[in-house]
Amino acid sequence: MANLNSSAAAAAADPSLLAVDEVLRVYAADAEQGLTQHEAAQRLAQAGPNELKAALPVPLWRRVGAHFRDPLIHLLLAAALVALVAWAVEGARGWPVDPIVILAIVLLNGALGYVQEAKAQDAVAALSRMTAATSAVMRGGQRVRVPSVDLVRGDVLVLAEGDAVGADARLLQAASLRVQEASLTGESEAVLRDTARLSAAVALGDRVNMVFKGTSVVQGTGQAVVTATGMDSQMGQVAAMLEATPQAATPLELEVGRIGRMLGMAVIAITVVVVGTILWMTPVHSPAAVVHVLLLGVALAVAAVPEGLPAILSVVLALGVQRMAGHRAIVKNLSSVETLGCASVICTDKTGTLTRAEMTIERVVTASGTAYVSGVGYAPEGRIEHAHAELPAGPQRDELLLVLCGGSLSGNAVLRQEGGTWNIHGDPTEAAFLVAERKLGATERRERRFERIGEIPFTSDRKMMSVLALDHEHGGAGVLVCKGAPDVLLQRCSHVRVGLEMVPLDAALSAKILADVDTLSNAAFRTLAVAYRPLAADENGPALEALEHGLVFAGTVGIIDPPREEAAVAIAEAHRAGIRVVMITGDHPRTAARIAADLGIVSAGTPAQALTGADLDALDDTQLIAAARTTHVYARVAPAHKLRIVDALQADGNIVAMTGDGVNDAPALKSADIGIAMGVTGTEVTKAAAKMVLADDNFATIVQAVREGRGIFDNIRKFLRYLLSSNMGEVLMVFGGVVGAGVIGLASPDHAVVLPLLATQILWLNLVTDSWPALAMGIDPSTEDVMVRPPRRMTDRVIDARMWIGVVEIGLVVATVALLTMDMALPGGLFEGTQDLDTARTAGFTVLVLAHLFNCFNARSENTSAFHRLFVNGWLWAAVAVSVLLQVAVVHLPFLNLAFGTVPLSLPQWLLCTAMASVVLWYSELRKLLRRACMPPAVASTGA
Incomplete structure (x- = not known):
């Protein structure tokens, strides 16, 4: 057989428009023999394997390096470099403690981020493991199974119930063939396939003579010639669209980068101002003096930069990831945890996400009225009700028994209990009859009573199917049972079943039946009717189609994929x-609107108007942004439409979370601020595009993740408020001590500049005393209002103007009380003291530490008193206790005295330091009291 040439391939750009013989000719295929092994091997070598192009693996060095791109990390590295240069210029004596400690923090931060994201990737990979797919094909006249990755154009697929379709293919034969395409089109119902040539190009979901890679056969058999494989398939085209979709940084990543740049500029400005002031006030005459000034600059840089922030942020996010993993949500990127907390819109697929993907009969309408079937899914648990009570014996129950048993008899699905779980094999719509029949308790009798001996399959032209069965309770008499579209069956009926009687069908009864069908359809039910005809002994011979008249109309069922x-x-x-x-779905607008109303996506009493793909095509980007503000339901949409919707919502200032399971959802998931894939039913393409994977496919898990994300954001604000105000106190103390040295008596006999804090003491503050409380604040329990506050906007800052004002205020108070304590110890200044410089510096250092520990309780809220929920966080109290013990050690242990330039303090000195440090608590309490008095109660009660 000749290889498929390029011109032929171009002519077959849409195989649905070609007749069967034309398809075989274009693809050089043989419907009977298939390809030979040699021909298949040649085509495989020419076109490549039938698989989606995998993304190139990211080298280890790039994955590790990604955790060191934060501007704050760059700032720390610059401070370490300056400290190293200063150490070298000073004579390289001893170990360069400052740069070593800073580098250790940087490496710890990178290791935490890398390890946590590697864990998430391993969890996603574990969800994705499955056996390699195979396909049945004709090769050299023999039916064989080959790995789906080896399929080539021109292969003849042999399709049967339960098969996964391995490639895009044009149907050659189809017998009651139904294909489930939800993963590609979003359509929840299995679609009946046909071999007839289409007269014009249509949307993907309407190409009924095609089957597509990634879909599955739920009923019937067929043959098809492969027309596209790998990246040329419809799934491949979506994957290519995914490749071209940029992935934006998370809001937290952007904000942390902004903080890093802001701190960098602040460090440079502070260093230049202070060093310039010193050079102006104190003449520098020697290299040693230059080094001394340079060390001062390093001290200021170290004081201004919260060295522990990157590591604390990574730890807090990693702990959030672990908690979310306990709720079956796997986060692939640490920053995505916080992003969920500020999501303002969740875009979700319908089938399998909001609904169970299990077709269920909920209503049965017969001549005697409407019965309601309780229970959802394939487990036969529920009952048949009328007027809110179990349906009693009588005419209506007799009619309903006939409808459900007749619908089950005229179907080919199978319902089995396997390992305690009820599963179906075959068409989900047909399975719905089996489930409802079991709820009625009629299955065993129907199976004993009837024996099927013939069938006319359902086709799109006939819109009905019929089975011939023998009724063993009536001496083996024949009965014809039909199931199909209500209007089609009604045209073939002459009577209506009422109780146990058959009543002639007149115009009034016909109008009532059609009105009942309209009622079900308007409620977004898929409708199917059941009719039957007892056969005389001499009617078993003729063709079944000749018997499809004079039927008795039994009733109509309403079927729907029920919401979770x-x-x-x-x-x-x-x-x-x-x-x-x-809701964004490929399903019918009426069905989508019904599910939206049932789930409360739209307000009660508000009609759920759905925008369709055709409606979206008529809107430009500006019009779509306006429409997206008020639209809650989108139906009959293609993958490109989903991407446009997400982009429009983002352009309007929303932070968008997008859920989905099908390959058609992948581009929108990647473009969204937070893409959420379904771990059980989701395709590999979807999982790769998402930032979070739900291991249980439960929409409710998303809300738990939102709660977790909001709590994490609140805690990030708490420890940022704490760290920045603490660092501001250190900077202002160093600045104030240098500029106001004469006022507080901080001077040396040779008029050299005296630092109120040493660089090692500042590192101790930032990396030890500050970090433990900040880390404990990162796991502070959520406040009561965490899920009643509106989401934060894209324009909102983690550190807003109000927080900066508070940071500066607290920093001024901390610096003032620390410098006053030093003044009380030193001779001269505002207060006359008797202690030496080392004792005064140790006292000021201790006040700073204790003030920071008092401040950690203040920083838990901008408005609420520190005494509210004081003991809810045991870890914070433990961190404070550890920090106090460490400070006692650094003040009283001789080897630490040598390392950090401290001296022991007496008990009265400790009491004075504690009293001075507590001023920050009382000042903050007074400030919050005044704030609460000037704001509405709802705002004043905010815990963040």
């Missing part, structure tokens, strides 16, 4: 948190 109960609860909580939930 937990999804409704999760959506209600999302709305309370100020988060919009938007």
Whole structure:
């Protein structure tokens, strides 16, 4: 056989428009023999394997280096370099403690981030492991199974119930063939396939003579010639679109970068001002003096930069990731944890995400009225109700028994209990009859009573199927049972079943039946009717189609893919948190609107108007942004539409979370601020594109993740407020001590500059005393209002103007009390003291430490008193206790005295330091009291 040439391939750009014989000719295929092994091998070598192009693996050095791109890390590295140069210029005596400690913190931060993200990737890989797919094909006249990766264009696929479609293919034969395409098109119902040539190009979901890679056969058999493999398949085209979709940085990554740049500029400005002031005030006449001034600059840089911030941030996010993993949510990127907390819109697929992906009969309408079937899913748990009570014996129950047993008899699905779980094999719609029949308790009798001996399959032209069965309770008499579209069956009926009687079908009864069908359709149910006809002894011979007349209409069922109960609860909580939930599906608009109403996506009593893909095509980007503000339901949309919707919501200032399981969701997941893939039903393409994977496919898990994310954001603000105000106190103390040395008596006999704090003492403050409380604040329990506050906007800053004012205020108080304590110890100045410089410096150093520990309770809220929920965080109290013990050690242990330039303090000196340090607590309490008095109660009660 000849290879497929390029011109032929171009002519077959849309194989659905070609007749069967044309397809075989274009692809040089043989419907009977298939390809020979040699021909298949040649084509495989020419076109390559039938697989999606995998992203190039990221080298280890790049994955590690990604955790060192933070501007704050660069700032720390610059401070370490300056400290190293100063150490070398000073004579390189001893170990360069400052740069070593800073580098250790930087390396710790990178290791934490790398290890945690590697764990997440391993968890996602574990979810993705599955056996290699195979496909049945004709090769050299023999039916064989080959790995789907070896399929080539021109291969003849042999399709059967339960098969995964290995490549895009044009159907050659189809017998009751139904294909589930939800992963590609979003359509929840299995689609009946046909071999007829299409007259014009249509949307992907309407190409009924094609099957596509990544879909599955749920009923029937067929043959198809492969027309596209790998990246040329429809799934491959979505993957290519995914490759071209940029992945933006998370809001937290952007904010931390902004903080790093801001601190960098502040460090440079402070260093230049202070060093310049010193050079102006104190003439420098020797290299040693230059080194001394340079060390002062290093001390200021170290004081201004919260060295522990990157590591604390990584640890807090990693702990959040671990907690979310306990709730079955696997986060692939640490910063994505916080992003969920500020999501303002959650865009979600319908099938399998908000719904169970299990077709269920909920209503049965017969001549005697409407019965309601309780219970959802494939487990036959529930009952048949009428007027809110179990349906009693009588005419309506007799009619309903006929409908459900007839629908089950005229289907080919199988319902089995396997390992305690009920599973179906075959068409989900047909399985719905089996489940409802079991709820009625009629299955065993129907199986004993009837024996199927013939069938006319369902086709798109007939819109019905019929089976011939023998009724063993009536001496083996024949009966024809039909199932199909209500309007089609009604045209073939002459009677209606009422109780146990058959009543002639007149115009009034016909109008009532059609009105009942309209009622079900308007409620977004898929409708199927059941009719039957008892056969005389001499009617078993003729062709079945000749018998499809004079039928008795039994009733109509309403079938729907039911929503998840937990999804409704999760959506209600999302709305309370100020988060919009938007449904984006490939399903029918009416069905989508019904599910949206049932789940509360739209307000009760508000009609859920769905925008379709065609509607979106008619809107330009500006119009779409305006429409997206009020639209909650999108239906019949393609992958490109989903991407446009996400982009429009983001352009309007929203932080968008996008959930999905199908390959058609992947580009939108990657473009969204936080993409969430389903771990069980999700495709590999989707999982690769997402930043978070739900191991249980539960929409409610997302809301738990939002709660966790908001709590983490609050805690980030707490420890940033704490760290920055503490560092501000250190900077202002050093600056004030140098500039106001004469005022407080901080001077040397040779008029050299005297530092109120040594660089090693500042490092001790930042890396030991500050870091433990900050880390404990990172796991502070969430406040009561965490899920009733609106989400923060993209324009909101982690550190806003109000927080900066508070940081500066607290920093001034801390610096003032520390310098006053030194003044009390030193001779001269405002207060006359009797202690030496080392004792005064140790006292000021200790006041700084204790003031920071008092401040950690203040920093838990801008408005709420530090005494509110004082003991809810045991880790914070433990951190404070450890920090106090460490400070006692650094003051009283001789080897630490030598390393940090401290001397022991007496008990009265300790009491004075504690009293002076507590001023920051009382000042903050007074400040908060005044703030609460000037703001509305709802704002004053905010815990963050």
